[in-house]
Every structure is written in structure tokens, then in C-alpha cells.
Amino acid sequence: MPASRTAAEGTREKLLDAAEQAFADHGFEGATVREICLRAGANIAAVNYYFGDKLNLYTEVLRRFARKLDVEAALSDRTAPPEVVLRAIIRMRLRGMFASQNPDLPFRVMMHEWAHPTPAMDRVLNETLRPLYDRFRDIVGAIIGLPRDHETTRLCVHSIIGQAIHYVQGRPILAKLWPELTMTPEQVDRIADHIADFSLAYLHTFKSARRRLPRDARERKRP
Amino acid sequence: MPASRTAAEGTREKLLDAAEQAFADHGFEGATVREICLRAGANIAAVNYYFGDKLNLYTEVLRRFARKLDVEAALSDRTAPPEVVLRAIIRMRLRGMFASQNPDLPFRVMMHEWAHPTPAMDRVLNETLRPLYDRFRDIVGAIIGLPRDHETTRLCVHSIIGQAIHYVQGRPILAKLWPELTMTPEQVDRIADHIADFSLAYLHTFKSARRRLPRDARERKRP
DNA sequence: TAACGATTTAAACTGTTGTTTGAAATGAAT
DNA sequence: ATTCATTTCAAACAACAGTTTAAATCGTTA
Numbered sequence: 343m344p345a346s347r348t349a350a351e352g353t354r355e356k357l358l359d360a361a362e363q364a365f366a367d368h369g370f371e372g373a374t375v376r377e378i379c380l381r382a383g384a385n386i387a388a389v390n391y392y393f394g395d396k397l398n399l400y401t402e403v404l405r406r407f408a409r410k411l412d413v414e415a416a417l418s419d420r421t422a423p424p425e426v427v428l429r430a431i432i433r434m435r436l437r438g439m440f441a442s443q444n445p446d447l448p449f450r451v452m453m454h455e456w457a458h459p460t461p462a463m464d465r466v467l468n469e470t471l472r473p474l475y476d477r478f479r480d481i482v483g484a485i486i487g488l489p490r491d492h493e494t495t496r497l498c499v500h501s502i503i504g505q506a507i508h509y510v511q512g513r514p515i516l517a518k519l520w521p522e523l524t525m526t527p528e529q530v531d532r533i534a535d536h537i538a539d540f541s542l543a544y545l546h547t548f549k550s551a552r553r554r555l556p557r558d559a560r561e562r563k564r565p
Numbered sequence: 566m567p568a569s570r571t572a573a574e575g576t577r578e579k580l581l582d583a584a585e586q587a588f589a590d591h592g593f594e595g596a597t598v599r600e601i602c603l604r605a606g607a608n609i610a611a612v613n614y615y616f617g618d619k620l621n622l623y624t625e626v627l628r629r630f631a632r633k634l635d636v637e638a639a640l641s642d643r644t645a646p647p648e649v650v651l652r653a654i655i656r657m658r659l660r661g662m663f664a665s666q667n668p669d670l671p672f673r674v675m676m677h678e679w680a681h682p683t684p685a686m687d688r689v690l691n692e693t694l695r696p697l698y699d700r701f702r703d704i705v706g707a708i709i710g711l712p713r714d715h716e717t718t719r720l721c722v723h724s725i726i727g728q729a730i731h732y733v734q735g736r737p738i739l740a741k742l743w744p745e746l747t748m749t750p751e752q753v754d755r756i757a758d759h760i761a762d763f764s765l766a767y768l769h770t771f772k773s774a775r776r777r778l779p780r781d782a783r784e785r786k787r788p
Numbered sequence: 789t790a791a792c793g794a795t796t797t798a799a800a801c802t803g804t805t806g807t808t809t810g811a812a813a814t815g816a817a818t
Numbered sequence: 819a820t821t822c823a824t825t826t827c828a829a830a831c832a833a834c835a836g837t838t839t840a841a842a843t844c845g846t847t848a
Contacts, residue, residue: 353795372594372681375836385797390837457680458595459737467741475742496743497759504731505724511734512727514682518690519698520719536720544766576825598806608827613807789848796843804835813826818819 354392356382361389362403366447369454370400370462401462404455407448408470424484425542431478432506433534439510440525453510475499486548498545505537577615579605584612585626589670592677593623593685624685627678630671631693647707648765654701655729656757662733663748676733698722709771721768728760 360382364373375396379386393399422430438446439453452471455463479490479499488495509516516523523529583605587596598612598619605611616622645653661669662676675694678686702713702722711718732739739746746752 369681374834376834385795386836387797387838388795391795396836456735456738458592463738464741467738471738472742493755494759496746497756498763500731500739500743501728501760501763504728504735506727507735508723508727508730512679512730515679515686515690515694516723519695520723523719532716533720536717537724540721540724540767541763543770544763547766597804599804608825609806610808610827611825614825619806791848792846794843794845797841799839799841801838802836805833806831807833808831809829811827811829814824816821816823818821 353382353384353388357384357388357392357399358402358406361399362406362447362451365400365403365454366450369451369458370396370460371458397460397462400460401465403448403451404462404466404470407452408466410448424481425545428481428485428502428542429535429538431481432502432538433531435506436509436530436534436537437527440530442527450510453507456507457511478503482545485542485545488548498541501544502537502541505540509533576605576607576611580607580611580615580622581625581629584622585629585670585674588623588626588677589673592674592681593619593683594681598622620683620685623683624688626671626674627685627689627693630675631689647704648768651704651708651725651765652758652761654704655725655761656754658729659732659753659757659760660750663753665750673733676730679730680734701726705768708765708768711771721764724767725760725764728763732756 357378360378361373364378364381367373375389376386378399379388382388389396389399393402435446435449439449476490479495482498482502483490483492483495486495486498580601583601584596586604587601590596599609601622602609602611612619612622616625658669658672662672699713702718705721705725706713706715706718709718709721
């Protein structure tokens with residue numbers, strides 16, 4: 343089924359490919375071991391043979407996500423102004439999630455995890471999601487001139503994350519509420535730019551008018 | 566289990582109460598009829614006796630949501646300026662979803678539906694969610710001076726919805742990424758105000774500076 | 789070729805799900 | 819008190835999940 347790999351590769355890798363696809367589509371509980379093995383061209387017992395159980399296979403898929411994040415974090419330019427970095431990150435994320443050729447399956451898996459966490463999450467959360475989260479807080483904090491732990495910084499970060507995730511999480515109902523929306527590459531880029539514009543409009547109120555800070559940051563400490 | 570109702574009420578109503586709670590907690594597939602019947606103090610066969618099957622019971626819970634939305638829509642003040650209405654709606658929604666006393670269970674059910682739609686959704690979507698969605702588009706459209714069908718209007722609406730939903734959908738992981746965040750009534754109001762401020766900052770760029778429209782609305786038709 | 793470890797296979801096992809059954813209990817009308 | 823429809827109950831049902839088993843197969847090495 344995975345076109346990028348040959349039949350000569352190991353069953354273990356084929357299982358991981360199929361599992362990644364299945365978990366991205368249906369989440370941990372929704373995906374079945376039988377479906378995974380079928381798509382991998384392997385026997386039902388293969389997942390037990392190579393990974394012990396379903397949760398271990400799932401954890402391994404999550405670890406791929408970790409590795410993918412690492413290289414991506416290393417690629418980002420740390421010298422560019424934070425507004426540019428922010429826009430680039432938003433665009434990269436959305437492109438990855440909606441790319442028709444090679445969709446960002448690990449990230450879609452993480453989206454399911456976001457709504458319905460599994461025990462496997464605890465193992466990889468701290469070494470994958472938190473660094474990304476912290477770095478994102480630094481970028482936003484640099485724009486608004488507040489520390490990463492400030493409540494306003496965190497609220498802004500979650501406002502941006504919420505906008506982006508929404509297009510993946512709510513895709514099924516979005517398709518019914520807004521059927522004309524087709525996720526072409528151009529459309530995805532427009533959405534990404536919109537999220538960046540929408541967010542920067544608020545973030546820039548901190549920089550341009552220090553005297554008139556937005557009300558939710560005027561006299562507040564972090565919780 | 567439901568403290569608000571007496572033991573004298575019908576089994577059917579107790580089932581609906583328990584089902585609402587269970588579906589709000591675990592979604593349609595995650596909730597089990599055994600758990601529902603146990604919490605309702607009824608026999609396993611009760612759901613079949615009163616509703617036929619699980620999906621019918623679920624549909625009935627969704628219908629409650631519809632009725633609740635109707636009265637809420639009737640309550641909102643149509644004469645107030647759209648910015649005020651927008652802020653009020655955001656606050657009302659978040660308060661309802663995180664109210665400790667009587668949480669907005671039907672809305673939390675709908676949140677699960679948002680990520681994992683069921684066949685029951687089609688029946689009630691058009692007569693429940695779409696009117697709310699359309700009305701929300703009108704409010705945002707009134708602020709930015711664009712029709713409800715304009716792409717920018719829709720993108721803004723989804724930016725706001727995405728922010729709000731995020732705090733419900735991503736609650737589990739949010740608790741790990743931001744453990745200090747406790748959803749007290751005051752905190753929920755602060756979040757609601759932040760979402761309103763964050764969003765209005767962008768929406769007001771349309772009103773204040775017609776000559777310098779944001780780039781994503783300058784020369785674009787709806788898709 | 790023979791032997792042996794690694795892999796694959798078909799089948800069964802255990803547990804849980806939604807659903808159904810038929811008898812027992814209930815309660816109001818005759 | 820007797821009837822009769824309504825409601826409740828314990829038990830079993832079929833379907834499906836993840837997991838396990840033991841035999842069959844494969845591939846490499848002696």
C-alpha cells in the first residue's frame with residue numbers, strides 16, 4: 343500500500359507505515375490491528391511479534407513524530423525576526439497537514455491525541471510537544487515583549503494553535519458548513535496567511551502602542 | 566446520579582440525563598450503554614426499550630442541544646452593536662462549557678461530534694449548527710463590513726470558533742502543557758475576554774483603515 | 789543436505805460491545 | 819380480585835476487539 347517503499351523492506355517497517363496511516367485516520371482506538379496488518383500485507387500476529395501489543399506500536403509511531411519535529415526545529419532560522427518565523431511556522435504546519443502528496447501523518451496522529459490522550463502520550467509529550475510549545479512561546483513572547491511564562495503570552499499562543507488545529511480537528515463538520523472550501527495548496531496557503539494576519543494584528547498592538555496596552559495585559563500577573 | 570431530578574421521574578428522562586453526561590465525557594463511541602444504564606439506575610435493556618438503539622438515544626440527546634440553542638438565539642440582543650454581541654457570545658459559550666455547577670453538556674457532546682461525526686449528526690446539523698453558524702457570520706460580517714459569504718468573513722469566524730473550541734477539545738493536553746491553568750470562573754472569563762480582544766484587534770483593522778485593508782482581503786473574491 | 793533460528797500463518801482465546809430474549813414484576817382499569 | 823398492557827429484570831446472543839498459540843514455512847549456516 344505505501345507506494346514509497348518496496349516489497350523487499352521488512353515487515354516491521356511496513357507495519358509502521360500502515361499503522362501511521364491508520365492512526366492518523368481513525369486515532370488510536372478507532373484504528374484496528376486487523377486493518378493495519380491487512381494494509382501492511384502481514385498476518386494478524388505480526389504486530390504482537392514485532393511490537394508486543396497495539397500500544398507499543400502506537401508509541402513507536404509517536405516516536406517518529408518526535409524525530410520529525412527535531413529536524414524541523416533545527417531547520418528553522420533563529421536569526422529571522424519573530425514575525426517572519428511565526429508566519430513561516432504556521433504555513434509549514436498547515437502545508438504539512440493538508441499536503442495531498444505526503445500528508446503530515448504523524449502530526450495528524452498527534453491531533454487525535456490532542457483530543458483523546460492515550461497512555462502512550464505521557465512518554466513522548468515532554469520530549470516532543472513541550473519543546474515545540476516552549477519555542478513557540480518564545481517567538482510570540484518576542485513579538486509582544488513579554489516572558490514566555492506570562493499569561494498573555496500563553497493565551498496568545500493557544501489562540502494561534504487553536505486556529506490552526508481547528509482546520510484539522512473540525513474538518514468533517516467544516517466540510518458541511520463550508521462545502522466550497524477545498525483544501526488546494528493555494529487555499530491552504532491563504533488560510534495560513536489569514537491565521538498569521540489575524541494573530542499578528544493583536545500581537546502588534548503591544549509593540550506599536552506601549553501606552554495603550556490591550557486591556558488583558560495591562561495589570562495582570564501570570565496565574 | 567443527576568441531583569436535579571427526583572427518583573419519581575421517568576426512566577426515560579433519567580436515561581437521557583445519564584446519556585448526556587456520558588456522551589459529553591467520552592463521545593458517542595467511547596460511551597457505553599452499560600455505563601449509561603448504570604448511572605441512570607436502569608436495566609441494560611432500558612435503552613432498547615425506550616429508544617430502540619444507542620444511535621437513537623444519541624440523536625435524542627443531540628435534539629436537546631437544538632432546543633437549547635434556539636432559546637439562546639432568541640435571548641441574544643439584536644439591537645446591540647455587533648462587537649458587544651460577539652464578546653457576549655464568546656463569554657456565554659465558554660462559561661457554559663466550563664461551568665462547574667451545570668456544565669453545558671450538550672455543547673460538549675457537539676464538540677466530540679465536531680472531531681468524530683456520527684450518522685446522527687446529519688439529521689440535526691442543518692437545523693441546529695447551521696443557524697448558529699450563519700448568525701455568527703452575520704455578526705462578524707457586520708463588524709468588518711463584508712457579506713456573510715465572503716471568504717474573509719468565514720475565515721474570521723473560524724478563527725474565533727477555533728480559539729474557543731481549542732480549550733475544550735485540547736483540555737487534556739492543555740492540562741499537561743499548562744498545569745497552572747485552572748478553569749475557575751474568573752479564569753474562564755479572562756480567557757473569553759482574551760479571545761474577544763485577540764479577534765477584535767484584527768476585525769477592527771477593517772473598520773479603522775479602509776485605505777489600508779489587511780492583505781488577505783485586499784484583492785480577493787470568495788473561492 | 790541437514791539443522792536451526794527467525795518469521796509467517798491460521799486458528800482459537802478472552803473480554804467487551806450493542807442488542808435481544810422471555811419471564812417476572814408492576815400498576816391502573818374493569 | 820382479575821385482567822391486561824406497561825415496564826423491569828437477569829441472562830444470553832452475535833459481532834468484534836486485542837491477544838495468544840502452536841504448527842508451518844522460510845532462509846541462512848554448518
